[in-house]
Amino acid sequence: xxxxxxxxxxxxxxxxxxxxxxxWVGLEVYRVYTKSLPxxxxxxYLSPLEPDLNVEVLDRLEKKQx
Amino acid sequence: xAVDYRSSLARYRRYLQTVQNKPLWQESxxxxxxxxxxxxxxxxxLRPTLVTIAKLLAERKQYLELEKRxxxxxxxxxxxxxxxxxVQDRLEVLNMAVPKTADxxxxxxxxxxxxxxxxxxxxxFGVNLGKDVEFSMATSGAYDGIKRFIxxxxxxxxxxxxxxxxIDKQVGGxxxxxxxxxAVYMPEN
Numbered sequence: 001x002x003x004x005x006x007x008x009x010x011x012x013x014x015x016x017x018x019x020x021x022x023x024w025v026g027l028e029v030y031r032v033y034t035k036s037l038p039x040x041x042x043x044x045y046l047s048p049l050e051p052d053l054n055v056e057v058l059d060r061l062e063k064k065q066x
Numbered sequence: 067x068a069v070d071y072r073s074s075l076a077r078y079r080r081y082l083q084t085v086q087n088k089p090l091w092q093e094s095x096x097x098x099x100x101x102x103x104x105x106x107x108x109x110x111x112l113r114p115t116l117v118t119i120a121k122l123l124a125e126r127k128q129y130l131e132l133e134k135r136x137x138x139x140x141x142x143x144x145x146x147x148x149x150x151x152x153v154q155d156r157l158e159v160l161n162m163a164v165p166k167t168a169d170x171x172x173x174x175x176x177x178x179x180x181x182x183x184x185x186x187x188x189x190x191f192g193v194n195l196g197k198d199v200e201f202s203m204a205t206s207g208a209y210d211g212i213k214r215f216i217x218x219x220x221x222x223x224x225x226x227x228x229x230x231x232x233i234d235k236q237v238g239g240x241x242x243x244x245x246x247x248x249a250v251y252m253p254e255n
Contacts, residue, residue: 011098011101033124050142053146053153061159065221065223
């Protein structure tokens with residue numbers, strides 16, 4: 001028993017559309033997962049900080065004033 | 067009762083043809099409807115759900131990364147605080163060397179006072195306030211006084227950068243010192 005040509009074409013069309021929709025949804029999900037933006041103003045709190053202090057400068061300043 | 071095989075066979079064949087056609091149409095119809103239903107569900111139910119899940123997962127990943135970076139920053143701040151506590155008492159030297167305000171009048175007064183204390187006579191003095199407090203001056207006096215004055219500038223609590231310096235001997239034997247310098251300052255942001 002063979003399907004009618006119209007039915008075959010219709011099923012092929014719907015299946016192709018479904019695959020396209022699934023790919024579209026997958027790509028959108030991937031885009032959302034990879035393109036999330038950081039909260040506003042957070043970078044100012046994460047600016048690099050150098051905790052070391054060049055104490056030698058203080059030594060030289062103190063020595064200079066003596 | 068005699069059985070009419072021929073008519074029964076013909077009727078059975080017609081029945082089979084009907085049965086053959088109907089389920090096939092029903093199956094293909096069900097298949098088409100199922101595919102359409104799946105598509106509708108994917109677009110209107112699954113897609114928003116998956117997008118929301120992906121967004122939440124991305125945010126979670128991002129906040130975990132932020133938390134890690136925040137922890138590192140907090141650790142650095144702790145280290146900086148320890149360093150600050152160790153040198154806190156000595157920072158006044160730094161504030162005096164590089165003050166937060168220009169205090170150009172303090173520079174002018176201090177330099178001229180230093181010249182006077184060294185036995186020099188200030189002929190002219192000019193201040194230009196820019197990125198640094200730039201000044202130029204001309205003084206006259208003995209060589210020892212000039213030496214004391216320049217040494218005093220070098221030992222000044224405020225850092226003074228001597229840009230140029232020239233010493234000329236006048237007709238009467240008096241020395242004239244022309245000096246251009248700059249006192250640095252660092253305004254707070």
